[in-house]
Amino acid sequence: MKVRGIILWLAVGLPLLWGVFKTLQNAMKLF
């Protein structure tokens, strides 16, 4: 159950983190 939980959270968390990183990269242009 623990491993399944980690895999699930990584599967949705990694794309989200990538999106946040890309957005922050873009947002830096404002300053």
Place this chain on the structure above:
Amino acid sequence: MASSFLDRENTIAPPGYNRFLVPPAALAVHLSIGQAYAFSTFNLPLTKVLGITHSVPGDWNLKEIGWIFSIAIAILGLAAAVFGRWVERAGPRKSMFVSALCFSSGFIVSAIGIHYHLLWLLYLGYGVLGGCGLGIGYISPVSTLIKWFPDRPGMATGMAIMGFGGGALIAAPLSVILMNHFKTASSNGVLETFVTMGVIYFMFTMIGVYSVRVPAEGWKPEGWTPPLKPPPLVTQAQVAVDVAWRTPQFWLLWVVLCMNVTAGIGVLSQASPMIQEIFTGRVTPEMAAGFVGLLSLFNMVGRFFWASTSDYIGRRNTYFVFFALGIVLYSTVPSIGYAGSIPLFVAAFVIILSMYGGGFATIPAYLRDVFGTLHVGAVHGRLLTAWSVAGVLGPVLINYIRQYQIDRGVPKAQAYSVTMYIMCALLLVGFICNFCMRAVNEKHHYRAAGKSA
């Protein structure tokens, strides 16, 4: 066999199931359908389908393409309202699967439309089919999460609905990467990107389809007991959806959501030109794109932050904060513009957008407090028609009032001031409606025999 796997009965969690495995399932769906917020990345490429590098006669124009997103959002609200009861009955797995089918086939039908250069196929594909996928997918995990987290319903739904905001953060750069990858001398890559995204989002949503579970009847978190004396406005009774939508509470909350969304969505739709016009010569298009990115980020973060906060301070108080703080911020924006302070301007709008997202994420828990858990997904679906209305009202207010001001000779930098004060008035209406919220009359409560008294 496939249908039995999708049935609600086959999604009931075994004893000892870890409830924290359910939010990723909800996130998988919302991160996919949240792509809708990034649809504008396709706007310009869709105007160059024939000309490839530039628009040629016969290519679609921006005004025609703008309708694709508008139709999708309008259908989102309608689908959530119409299919809400079915989603409750069918369970989260089947509804997530249907959402994935609709949303992905919307991309594929649109790709066929691009291939044959038939705009109505894009309206039908992404607009209608995709819109159905958006509406069904949006409400599919809500009641499941509320049942898994009776102790923290705001946090649970906030986590899922945060995914809808986060979906745009993924889709915007992903669309650009895919279009660049597929670009050739004979194609600008948008057709191939649509097909690829249809496949990617179908597979990604399957994570949710396979992993979602509903709690067994009567399940409660270990060691948790419902409070003996629930806070004001929090009911332990149930109200059926067909009764709920006839109560004044439903329509008060409808206006509350509509006003909160109208105030935010107008800004979101015009953020880039707005900051460039208010700070003429000081903000480049690249900086404005950064501003839009920042707004999207706070739209996402606000969903989790405010919905979780509402578990502690109450839903009604959370909306009081949205409306009161919103009025203060909107009314000071014109002065900040005159003063020429970009950091203050950005700070004001990121807070406003966090409350816009927070409004979406807090409403399911508010509905659960007022109407109980019985049909909360279906009630939520009907309430989302407020989003459809706000989706038209917000951008129209900002655009038309700005244009009216400019036509009357007001400098562009000052053309938004009146709009900001109108937003304050809308937020005041929301504040009053929230103030008028009372518990639902007992005569509307659901009885075991299946009827409201």
